[in-house]
Amino acid sequence: MAVQRLVLTDFRCYASLRLNIDAPLITLTGANGAGKTNLLEAISFLVPGRGLRAARLTDIARRGGDGAEPVQRWGVAATVDGLDGVYEVGTGVSDEVPVENPRRAVRINGAPARGQAALGERLSALWLTPDMQRLFTEGASGRRRFLDRLVFGFDPAHAGRLKAFERAMRERSSLLQREATNGDAADPAWLDVLEETIVEKGVAIAAARIALIDRLNPACAMGIGPFPSASLALDGVLDGWLNTMPAVEAEDQYRAALVASRGVDQIGRSAVIGPQKSDFAVTHILKNVPAGQCSTGEQKALLISIVLANARLQSLERGAVPILLLDEIAAHLDEGRREALFAEIQALGAQAWMTGTDPSLFVPLSGTAQHFTVANAEVTEQSLGAYAA
Ligand SMILES: Nc1ncnc2c1ncn2[C@@H]1O[C@H](COP(=O)(O)OP(=O)(O)OP(=O)(O)O)[C@@H](O)[C@H]1O
Numbered sequence: 001m002a003v004q005r006l007v008l009t010d011f012r013c014y015a016s017l018r019l020n021i022d023a024p025l026i027t028l029t030g031a032n033g034a035g036k037t038n039l040l041e042a043i044s045f046l047v048p049g050r051g052l053r054a055a056r057l058t059d060i061a062r063r064g065g066d067g068a069e070p071v072q073r074w075g076v077a078a079t080v081d082g083l084d085g086v087y088e089v090g091t092g093v094s095d096e097v098p099v100e101n102p103r104r105a106v107r108i109n110g111a112p113a114r115g116q117a118a119l120g121e122r123l124s125a126l127w128l129t130p131d132m133q134r135l136f137t138e139g140a141s142g143r144r145r146f147l148d149r150l151v152f153g154f155d156p157a158h159a160g161r162l163k164a165f166e167r168a169m170r171e172r173s174s175l176l177q178r179e180a181t182n183g184d185a186a187d188p189a190w191l192d193v194l195e196e197t198i199v200e201k202g203v204a205i206a207a208a209r210i211a212l213i214d215r216l217n218p219a220c221a222m223g224i225g226p227f228p229s230a231s232l233a234l235d236g237v238l239d240g241w242l243n244t245m246p247a248v249e250a251e252d253q254y255r256a257a258l259v260a261s262r263g264v265d266q267i268g269r270s271a272v273i274g275p276q277k278s279d280f281a282v283t284h285i286l287k288n289v290p291a292g293q294c295s296t297g298e299q300k301a302l303l304i305s306i307v308l309a310n311a312r313l314q315s316l317e318r319g320a321v322p323i324l325l326l327d328e329i330a331a332h333l334d335e336g337r338r339e340a341l342f343a344e345i346q347a348l349g350a351q352a353w354m355t356g357t358d359p360s361l362f363v364p365l366s367g368t369a370q371h372f373t374v375a376n377a378e379v380t381e382q383s384l385g386a387y388a389a
Pocket residue numbers: 011012013014030031032033034035036037038039059060061062063064357
């Protein structure tokens with residue numbers, strides 16, 4: 001899978017940008033604030049979701065200079081070689097949608113697509129960013145998001161499932177809270193309907209995560225060169241039920257738990273079990289230590305291991321390798337690990353976009369990578385050879 005052409009309009013710092021890509025490896029270097037991560041973020045909108053910054057749609061449109069009218073319109077267009085061959089994709093926010101409720105529209109080959117699912121059926125992308133360094137030490141929600149993105153590459157319906165689940169959870173909770181504050185009795189039949197959706201989607205989400213972990217574990221257990229072997233697990237009540245009883249029984253228990261927790265959920269302190277409570281637990285196999293207790297460098301190496309293993313598995317199962325967006329990855333690795341990473345990406349045949357402030361780190365890719373320098377939202381193609389010592 002590969003991006004062949006990328007066109008940005010009023011996207012972050014870019015008023016307009018066109019790039020033609022003809023190499024599997026793309027390196028982008030430039031000073032802090034030049035616009036490197038913004039470019040990777042643009043590519044991350046070619047798959048479902050909120051992109052690699054998990055940004056609000058209203059933050060993405062380019063802010064003009066002093067006194068400029070704020071715009072809400074932004075767009076990313078691309079020619080992509082995906083699972084079904086080459087297609088044209090456009091996504092962004094138009095001026096027509098209401099400001100208070102912006103929606104990211106998607107067009108494929110010129111025709112509007114219903115929702116973002118069509119993106120996931122054609123393309124998958126994985127990313128690693130400096131922000132993710134704290135993934136194993138911060139709250140579980142970041143780890144769940146990371147895990148769900150690993151699932152998307154194998155199960156494009158997962159994104160829609162998560163959305164439907166979250167919508168039903170939000171509606172149930174506002175219904176219960178209205179009842180608690182205004183005394184508007186919640187319609188029990190409607191609560192039943194919502195909880196049925198929650199049970200169905202919630203169990204499907206947990207099952208998809210478990211299925212991914214079961215498949216990914218053997219690949220992660222191998223380790224890749226200097227990147228450590230890892231063992232993955234899903235930690236949660238619902239996940240435990242699914243591992244020990246038939247799915248229908250787990251559904252019954254989940255449904256009963258929802259009904260029993262209506263009273264507690266009324267006061268906004270969700271006692272409900274479900275996929276929104278699970279944690280993605282990663283263990284460094286050789287050290288037999290949870291990832292959160294590993295050194296910063298080891299945690300980074302574990303993340304790279306998992307992403308590479310996922311890419312390798314997608315290549316085996318789907319016959320296509322996801323696009324890799326690796327922000328600032330080279331700077332954080334010693335030379336041996338850096339070379340091993342470059343070698344593995346090339347062995348996978350992945351299209352990888354890598355950023356950094358120091359072009360000399362990418363010199364070993366001279367002749368292989370298409371290199372761009374980024375300065376003040378201008379992107380210029382250059383030879384990496386020029387940076388060789
Ligand atoms: N909506 C926006 N409109 C205009 N500029 C924006 C918008 N959002 C972010 N920017 C600016 O874009 C610039 C480039 O950001 P980006 O994160 O791409 O830099 P970078 O090259 O990755 O830098 P670093 O090396 O520090 O990571 C920043 O100065 C940022 O403030």
